[in-house]
Amino acid sequence: xxxxxxxxxxxxxxxxxxxxxxxxxxxxxxxxxxxxxxxxxxxxxxxxxxxxxxxxxxxxxxxxxxxxxxxxxxxxxxxxxxxxxxxxxxxxxxxxxxxxxxxxxxxxxxxxxxxxxxxxxxxxxxxxxxxxxxxxxxxxxxxxxxxxxxxxxxxxxxxxxxxxxxxxxxxxxxxxxxxxxxxxxxxxxxxxxxxxxxxxxxxxxxxxxxxxxxxxxxxxxxxxxxxxxxxxxxxxxxxxxxxxxxxxxxxxxxxxxxxxxxxxxxxxxxxxxxxxxxxxxxxxxxxxxxxxxxxxxxxxxxxxxxxxxxxxxxxxxxxxxxxxxxxxxxxxxxxxxxxxxxxxxxxxxxxxxxxxxxxxxxxxxxxxxxxxxxxxxxxxxxxxxxxxxxxxxxxxxxxxxxxxxxxxxxxxxxxxxxxxxxxxxxxxxxxxxxxxxxxxxxxxxxxxxxxxxxxxxxxxxxxxxxxxxxxxxxxxxxxxxxxxxxxxxxxxxxxxxxxxxxxxxxxxxxxxxxxxxxxxxxxxxxxxxxxxxxxxxxxxxxxxxxxxxxxxxxxxxxxxxxxxxxxxxxxxxxxxxxxxxxxxxxxxxxxxxxxxxxxxxxxxxxxxxxxxxxxxxxxxxxxxxxxxxxxxxxxxxxxxxxxxxxxxxxxxxxxxxxxxxxxxxxxxxxxxxxxxxxxxxxxxxxxxxxxxxxxxxxxxxxxxxxxxxxxx
Numbered sequence: 001x002x003x004x005x006x007x008x009x010x011x012x013x014x015x016x017x018x019x020x021x022x023x024x025x026x027x028x029x030x031x032x033x034x035x036x037x038x039x040x041x042x043x044x045x046x047x048x049x050x051x052x053x054x055x056x057x058x059x060x061x062x063x064x065x066x067x068x069x070x071x072x073x074x075x076x077x078x079x080x081x082x083x084x085x086x087x088x089x090x091x092x093x094x095x096x097x098x099x100x101x102x103x104x105x106x107x108x109x110x111x112x113x114x115x116x117x118x119x120x121x122x123x124x125x126x127x128x129x130x131x132x133x134x135x136x137x138x139x140x141x142x143x144x145x146x147x148x149x150x151x152x153x154x155x156x157x158x159x160x161x162x163x164x165x166x167x168x169x170x171x172x173x174x175x176x177x178x179x180x181x182x183x184x185x186x187x188x189x190x191x192x193x194x195x196x197x198x199x200x201x202x203x204x205x206x207x208x209x210x211x212x213x214x215x216x217x218x219x220x221x222x223x224x225x226x227x228x229x230x231x232x233x234x235x236x237x238x239x240x241x242x243x244x245x246x247x248x249x250x251x252x253x254x255x256x257x258x259x260x261x262x263x264x265x266x267x268x269x270x271x272x273x274x275x276x277x278x279x280x281x282x283x284x285x286x287x288x289x290x291x292x293x294x295x296x297x298x299x300x301x302x303x304x305x306x307x308x309x310x311x312x313x314x315x316x317x318x319x320x321x322x323x324x325x326x327x328x329x330x331x332x333x334x335x336x337x338x339x340x341x342x343x344x345x346x347x348x349x350x351x352x353x354x355x356x357x358x359x360x361x362x363x364x365x366x367x368x369x370x371x372x373x374x375x376x377x378x379x380x381x382x383x384x385x386x387x388x389x390x391x392x393x394x395x396x397x398x399x400x401x402x403x404x405x406x407x408x409x410x411x412x413x414x415x416x417x418x419x420x421x422x423x424x425x426x427x428x429x430x431x432x433x434x435x436x437x438x439x440x441x442x443x444x445x446x447x448x449x450x451x452x453x454x455x456x457x458x459x460x461x462x463x464x465x466x467x468x469x470x471x472x473x474x475x476x477x478x479x480x481x482x483x484x485x486x487x488x489x490x491x492x493x494x495x496x497x498x499x500x501x502x503x504x505x506x507x508x509x510x511x512x513x514x515x516x517x518x519x520x521x522x523x524x525x526x527x528x529x530x531x532x533x534x535x536x537x538x539x540x541x542x543x544x545x546x547x548x549x550x551x552x553x554x555x556x557x558x559x560x561x562x563x564x565x566x567x568x569x570x571x572x573x574x575x576x577x578x579x580x581x582x583x584x585x586x587x588x589x590x591x592x593x594x595x596x597x598x599x600x601x602x603x604x605x606x607x608x609x610x611x612x613x614x615x616x617x618x619x620x621x622x623x624x625x626x627x628x629x630x631x632x633x634x635x636x637x638x639x640x641x642x643x644x645x646x647x648x649x650x651x652x653x654x655x656x657x658x659x660x661x662x663x664x665x666x667x668x669x670x671x672x673x674x675x676x677x678x679x680x681x682x683x684x685x686x687x688x689x690x691x692x693x694x695x696x697x698x699x700x701x702x703x704x705x706x707x708x709x710x711x712x
Contacts, residue, residue: 145191
């Protein structure tokens with residue numbers, strides 16, 4: 001009876017860590033659906049498998065699951081019984097473990113489990129947990145050392161001291177080279193570090209207080225009573241692993257050696273080995289894959305048909321968007337090449353072009369705009385520079401310029417450019433104007449201003465407010481609480497003033513109450529995507545889906561493959577026949593982002609938009625401002641949107657570096673001081689001399705990914 005009571009008292013709370021991107025399993029594992037939510041070792045997801053191992057109510061309590069707010073729906077669907085803690089951003093393993101300890105009774109035993117590990121022998125796993133529970137109850141932090149099967153170089157190691165089922169940890173060591181790993185195994189004292197830990201909540205809290213008090217204090221400040229982590233406060237918590245924060249310094253660490261068929265499934269070789277069980281050592285998905293005269297291959301397809309013949313020791317993985325081919329023996333080293341592939345714009349420029357753009361953009365253009373963007377006399381944002389790189393005085397200033405500059409310099413700062421606080425100065429100046437003279441007593445922001453900063457047009461414009469929401473979201477990505485406040489207020493104002501409950505979509509109720517325009521909807525989609533990337537809120541996801549539906553239903557013309565720009569209030573078309581190739585490219589990029597975020601299939605619309613624009617919207621190598629306009633003209637921004645869209649959506653035959661060189665030669669190199677040629681006429685000669693402030697936004701969205709700020 002006493003033993004039964006003791007076992008009940010030692011009931012364990014599983015703490016499942018659900019973060020991580022699983023980038024070595026690209027293209028299966030993506031930001032939207034990372035490794036832990038995929039069925040890799042069985043028909044259930046890795047997370048579901050992890051939860052099932054600790055599902056016996058006689059030994060385990062209701063689990064705590066900590067993961068990204070981005071994956072809230074996936075987490076709740078997979079673990080409906082778990083207590084969820086949603087991280088507004090990743091902070092490695094120490095902060096979430098601290099949060100779980102603070103949520104728990106001090107006497108609770110917590111078992112830390114990565115969500116994406118494979119364990120073949122579950123009985124051995126459970127026996128090891130039971131072995132370690134008594135030591136944990138006595139005040140030790142227990143880790144579980146996997147008996148090594150080979151000299152692995154991809155895992156950290158634990159060196160043990162002594163004998164018996166529970167041993168003292170002598171030290172933790174980093175991932176070794178092969179020779180060192182062989183030496184470790186030869187001693188019989190070293191085990192793979194699986195990242196599984198068992199401890200009493202009070203013991204770990206004491207360890208945090210002693211060795212990482214800043215993390216503990218920061219998490220305590222960020223964690224509310226209902227287990228919600230405040231984004232701004234949590235962003236200030238040091239990002240650190242539990243190994244570096246606590247375990248390397250604590251003296252009360254024990255290890256339980258165990259052989260349980262463990263693998264972190266960290267690459268396709270590990271995934272192959274976990275599933276391999278026949279003489280040919282071939283692992284492939286049924287239905288979509290055919291393999292002949294091959295051995296030791298891993299082939300998986302998520303839809304497309306794949307035939308493999310005469311291949312050995314390879315991994316071939318195909319999804320509707322991407323294909324990976326690698327030697328199985330090198331599968332752990334695919335990160336660098338996949339990282340390059342996932343960078344939008346990486347293949348858009350040669351090394352020489354990238355170097356030239358970095359110099360032009362970050363050492364010439366951006367420093368000058370940082371110095372002059374905010375008017376010293378009125379505090380507002382200037383509208384344009386003259387050909388000598390000086391502000392033009394007396395111009396009417398559009399309300400959208402301040403949020404566009406706020407976005408641009410927040411993006412520059414997020415990219416790593418803020419020399420001597422240059423980006424900060426523009427951010428502060430733009431915010432002061434937005435929260436001061438631009439704000440209306442009735443709510444929202446004015447549309448236009450006189451040169452002296454006074455309001456010229458107090459009407460509220462949907463396009464302007466979409467950019468305010470975008471700028472706030474970009475600032476929020478820097479963990480600045482003013483950004484989230486601005487974005488939330490802008491979205492609330494948009495919903496209050498511009499929603500058309502009768503016909504759907506959003507209308508310019510004050511500027512053009514009888515019309516609808518595609519362009520403000522496009523920028524509202526852009527703002528919603530940016531906000532969702534930062535906050536992961538359901539309202540933004542719903543808005544993204546709603547705008548995509550409106551685009552497919554009304555704004556896309558299936559007869560031409562182009563964007564329809566103007567409508568009556570009920571979405572009936574106007575007879576303007578206005579088509580702007582630049583907007584077609586811009587929509588194509590944003591629809592791709594919508595697919596990345598929500599999984600909605602937008603590939604067909606993106607392909608047709610780009611095909612139309614490339615066939616009919618390009619003259620003499622440049623994208624037209626508008627189809628059918630007379631005389632023809634070519635502003636810079638459609639060229640930049642063309643480059644961005646082509647970089648994002650593969651189109652056979654698109655020579656992006658050649659297109660980029662044309663832009664450099666015609667717009668950037670001949671530009672005035674610290675600027676660019678904004679527009680070419682039909683003869684491809686410069687048509688204007690002013691350098692508009694609104695273009696900095698396009699430089700940040702199209703060129704900054706191609707040529708990020710150089711770092712020493």
